[in-house]
Amino acid sequence: MTEDAPGGPASPYDLFGGAAFFESLVAAFYSRVGRDPILRPMYPEEDLAGAQRRLTLFLGQYWGGPGTYSEERGHPRLRMRHADFAIDSVARDRWLTLMHDAVVEQALPEDSERVLWQYLVGAAFAMQNIADDAPPAHAIDVTEA
Numbered sequence: 001m002t003e004d005a006p007g008g009p010a011s012p013y014d015l016f017g018g019a020a021f022f023e024s025l026v027a028a029f030y031s032r033v034g035r036d037p038i039l040r041p042m043y044p045e046e047d048l049a050g051a052q053r054r055l056t057l058f059l060g061q062y063w064g065g066p067g068t069y070s071e072e073r074g075h076p077r078l079r080m081r082h083a084d085f086a087i088d089s090v091a092r093d094r095w096l097t098l099m100h101d102a103v104v105e106q107a108l109p110e111d112s113e114r115v116l117w118q119y120l121v122g123a124a125f126a127m128q129n130i131a132d133d134a135p136p137a138h139a140i141d142v143t144e145a
């Protein structure tokens with residue numbers, strides 16, 4: 001039998017390893033983004049520290065940690081917040097590849113890793129906003145003579 005912490009069962013946030021886990025995961029991810037020829041140009045800011053902090057806080061909050069992300073940024077509305085970035089299947093898959101390497105590096109217990117990874121795959125597919133069969137932009141620009 002496992003002992004629950006006072007106040008009820010541990011949240012996934014605690015099971016993964018709390019703030020230190022999410023900081024380590026997202027730092028591992030963004031160090032890869034910083035060197036990636038597809039993803040790096042999509043990030044508008046010169047310094048990725050702000051983006052790194054936002055993803056760290058969002059993921060921690062999603063898995064049951066402190067609500068700092070929403071205190072600072074409001075409701076996540078992640079699809080809306082990604083609308084300005086052209087995310088096709090190539091960008092989506094690169095994001096997932098870099099995130100997979102970052103997740104594996106954390107050496108979580110297998111069950112935790114599986115749960116986290118399934119969520120990340122679903123979220124990345126949901127963030128794609130350019131369909132694979134969409135016509136190229138120039139083909140639908142009717143103002144072009």
Ligand code: HEM
Nearest residue numbers: 042043051054055058073081085087091092095123124127
């Ligand atoms: C599918 C590929 C994805 C690409 C190419 C992408 C790209 C970006 C870019 C360029 C930004 C702006 C940087 C910033 O200001 O924070 C951003 C922000 C963000 N992304 Fe993604 N993203 C992807 C998937 C995801 C997924 C799957 C999640 C969540 C699991 C996520 C969570 C976030 C969060 C929380 C922010 C900050 C939103 C804010 O508060 O402004 N992204 N992303």
